[in-house]
Amino acid sequence: xxxxxxxxxxxxxxxxxxxxxxxxxxxxxxxxxxxxxxxxxxxxxxxxxxxxxxxxxxxxxxxxxxxxxxxxxxxxxxxxxxxxxxxxxxxxxxxxxxxxxxxxxxxxxxxxxxxxxxxxxxxxxxxxxxxxxxxxxxxxxxxxxxxxxxxxxxxxxxxxxxxxxxxxxxxxxxxxxxxxxxxxxxxxxxxxxxxxxxxxxxxxxxxxxxxxxxxxxxxxxxxxxxxxxxxxxxxxxxxxxxxxxxxxxxxxxxxxxxxxxxxxxxxxxxxxxxxxxxxxxxxxxxxxxxxxxxxxxxxxxxxxxxxxxxxxxxxxxxxxxxxxxxxxxxxxxxxxxxxxxxxxxxxxxxxxxxxxxxxxxxxxxxxxxxxxxxxxxxxxxxxxxxxxxxxxxxxxxxxxxxxxxxxxxxxxxxxxxxxxxxxxxxxxxxxxxxxxxxxxxxxxxxxxxxxxxxxxxxxxxxxxxxxxxxxxxxxxxxxxxxxxxxxxxxxxxxxxxxxxxxxxxxxxxxxxxxxxxxxxxxxxxxxxxxxxxxxxxxxxxxxxxxxxxxxxxxxxxxxxxxxx
Numbered sequence: 001x002x003x004x005x006x007x008x009x010x011x012x013x014x015x016x017x018x019x020x021x022x023x024x025x026x027x028x029x030x031x032x033x034x035x036x037x038x039x040x041x042x043x044x045x046x047x048x049x050x051x052x053x054x055x056x057x058x059x060x061x062x063x064x065x066x067x068x069x070x071x072x073x074x075x076x077x078x079x080x081x082x083x084x085x086x087x088x089x090x091x092x093x094x095x096x097x098x099x100x101x102x103x104x105x106x107x108x109x110x111x112x113x114x115x116x117x118x119x120x121x122x123x124x125x126x127x128x129x130x131x132x133x134x135x136x137x138x139x140x141x142x143x144x145x146x147x148x149x150x151x152x153x154x155x156x157x158x159x160x161x162x163x164x165x166x167x168x169x170x171x172x173x174x175x176x177x178x179x180x181x182x183x184x185x186x187x188x189x190x191x192x193x194x195x196x197x198x199x200x201x202x203x204x205x206x207x208x209x210x211x212x213x214x215x216x217x218x219x220x221x222x223x224x225x226x227x228x229x230x231x232x233x234x235x236x237x238x239x240x241x242x243x244x245x246x247x248x249x250x251x252x253x254x255x256x257x258x259x260x261x262x263x264x265x266x267x268x269x270x271x272x273x274x275x276x277x278x279x280x281x282x283x284x285x286x287x288x289x290x291x292x293x294x295x296x297x298x299x300x301x302x303x304x305x306x307x308x309x310x311x312x313x314x315x316x317x318x319x320x321x322x323x324x325x326x327x328x329x330x331x332x333x334x335x336x337x338x339x340x341x342x343x344x345x346x347x348x349x350x351x352x353x354x355x356x357x358x359x360x361x362x363x364x365x366x367x368x369x370x371x372x373x374x375x376x377x378x379x380x381x382x383x384x385x386x387x388x389x390x391x392x393x394x395x396x397x398x399x400x401x402x403x404x405x406x407x408x409x410x411x412x413x414x415x416x417x418x419x420x421x422x423x424x425x426x427x428x429x430x431x432x433x434x435x436x437x438x439x440x441x442x443x444x445x446x447x448x449x450x451x452x453x454x455x456x457x458x459x460x461x462x463x464x465x466x467x468x469x470x471x472x473x474x475x476x477x478x479x480x481x482x483x484x485x486x487x488x489x490x491x492x493x494x495x496x497x498x499x500x501x502x503x504x505x506x507x508x509x510x511x512x513x514x515x516x517x518x519x520x521x522x523x524x525x526x527x528x529x530x531x532x533x534x535x536x537x538x539x540x541x542x543x544x545x546x547x548x549x550x551x552x553x554x555x556x557x558x559x560x561x562x563x564x
Contacts (some may be wrong), residue, residue: 008247019025023457037427039503046546051090057127076268076462078290086423092551096330100235102171109274109423110135110417110439111421111425111440111442111557111558112425112439112553112557113428113436113441114199114437115200115424115499116201116367116428116431120432121201121427121431121432122233125429126394126430127204127393127395128201128202128395128427128430128431129200129206129237129356129397129399130395130399130409130410131205131208131398131399131400131402132193132206132223132399132401133208133399133401133402134208134223134402135210135216135402137175137189137401138175138176138177138178138189138190138193139178139180139185139189142181142185144180145178148177150171150174153402154170154171154174155170155171155174157458160505164366164367164381165460166460167366167367167463167464168366168456168458168460168547170404170546171403171404172414172550173403173406173408173413174402174403174412174413175403175411175413176411176561177414186219186533187222187225190222190225191226191229191230191349193400194226194231194234195230195523196410196420197410198231198234198446200421200423200424200427200563201396201418201424201427201431202427203233203234204237204265204267206236206237206239206277207224207237207238207260208241209239209245209394210241210249212245212252213258220260221259221260224265227263227265228263232264234266234267235267236265236266237261237267237275238257238267238275238276238277239251239277240276240279241278241279242279242281243280250288250291250292250295251291253292254291254293254299255300256294257274257276258300258431260298261274261296261302263280264376266292269305269325270297272303272304273303273304273305273325274304275305275307275517276293276305276306276307277309277356279306279307279309279330279489280309281310281315281316281320282310282315282320285412286319286320286322289306289308289320289323290323297547302495305325305327306320306325307324307326307328307356307510308324308327308355309327309328309356309396310330313327313347314344315345317347320366321351321353325353325354326342326348326353326354327348327353327354327355328355330395331398332360333363333372333374333407333436333467334374334469334470334471335374335375335378335381336470336471337377337469338382338383341383341386342390344420345391345550354393355391355392355393355394356393356394356395356396357383357386357387357390357392357396358383358395358396358398359380359383359396359397359398360379360380360383361374361377361379361407361408361409362378362379362407362550362551363405363406363407364406364421364548364549364550366404366464367404369465370464370466370467371406371465371466371467372471373466373472373473373474375474376476376478376479376508376510377480377553378478378508380419380422380423381426381508384423397409406549411496412562414538414550414552414561415553416553416555416559417555417558418554419553421557422444422480425448425506438483438484438506439484439504439555440482440483440484441481441482441531442555442556442557443480443481443482443520443521443522443532443533443555443556444477444479444481444533444534444553445477445518445520445535445536445554446478446482446536446551446553447476447478447513447551448513448540448548448551449477449538449539449541449548450540450542450544450548450549451540451551452473453542456545456546456547457543457545460547463547464549471485476510476513476517477493477510477511477512477513478511479491479508479511479520480508480509480511481509481522483504483505483507483522484503485504486501486502486504487501487502487524487529488500488501488522489501489502489520489523490520490523490528491509491511491519491520492517492519492520493511493512493516493518494514494517494518496512498511499523502522513538514540516540517535517537517538517539519534519535519536520533520534521556522556531557532556533555534555536552536554537554
């Protein structure tokens, strides 16, 4: 279908979402006082030449309007950052989760399997990165979650002076809230993100370089420091974003890359070459990129391994072959349309190049009026399967934290650790060649909180439409079970209660979406299995104020954040 602005008749000026936000803020405060949410490791009860591929960052918005490649950067107008709180070199001066030290190990019992030892994962030549997007760190202003920038401006349709009102607010989800910190809180929070990624088995981040000065640049430099001081083995791959960078001078980009390359955290091959992997590399010519690489070598003494990421791999990779070490693409965000991955991996390998495979979970962009049908966790499982079966060399999770695309793998308020936990399962197979043994009965539950055809009653005028080439919209609750042995799974979806038999291992079951909340539990030999029950506390309703087509998820192995 053609993507377009959906114009709605004017409605009376009311903001029903605001009253909900007030209640949410009160709940946040209560949760903070109760000690809930803060510990992220707590265990407990556009197109790329084909119709099936999504537009990249900065693609034209529906109707032809140019979409900003980043949300308005805090600090450039309504600066939420207090003076003196931009990242600086030096140790963190306190702040809970930001303490220096080795990478955090994942506590036992929160995964259905035992993650292989870090030493085992690091031996693998196959690498897994996550795409880091600097506009959405754990905190933008070091305030408590009931009044921070996310709550006031990004989740609120009236936020930032109402500039996001047409699409119901900029974001639908946010990072798990963190406590305000003393000292260099920016660095402390970045260290926490590094520890979270390392604990899930990731090798590093691909750093989306949106600018060469200002807030995003400062955050990029701080991430390099955080990675090195938290875990010297954690790597940061430099990914200049060619939809956002405002320079046509190859020397300017080369000089900036050389600055970041001074950090020991910069990803290099074993032979010492710096990996440079530009987003939408085809934005510049091969000759232009050759000048960048030559400047790095002749002026800065930096040899490079060029791994361009294309939005249209088929149309451009041949021209880039002579200067490239490998290739990547942004990929499709729906569980259908993944067939081209096999062809593209083969093309790269046939040319003697490595391949970095995109792995995604979902994509819903209110400010661009477009979304893909992810099919609960079907897209995550399908893209990981392609990476494994097609023989990819590296994987890029797209994305770690781009909340404006709804594509985040990082622990979030509405998904907890679900997508990162599931990725650890596939990551183990990808890096070791063997599927990990299921040692704990674990359930993952996912659904939307509204039906795909819901028509918001609030002031939203731009609605998301399905991207051409995506799977058809579906209204389903998914129960994803990891079982040590066959068992029954009892489910509750609204007023409907059912039971079905599930085999040992991984199994997905779809149930019709209904109004109300959903829950599931494992039953074996007539008894409920302790700790193998999960509830998705977000109710599904037919009448909604704001369109929200992201999937929400929860796991039986962790407490579900419910306070916002």
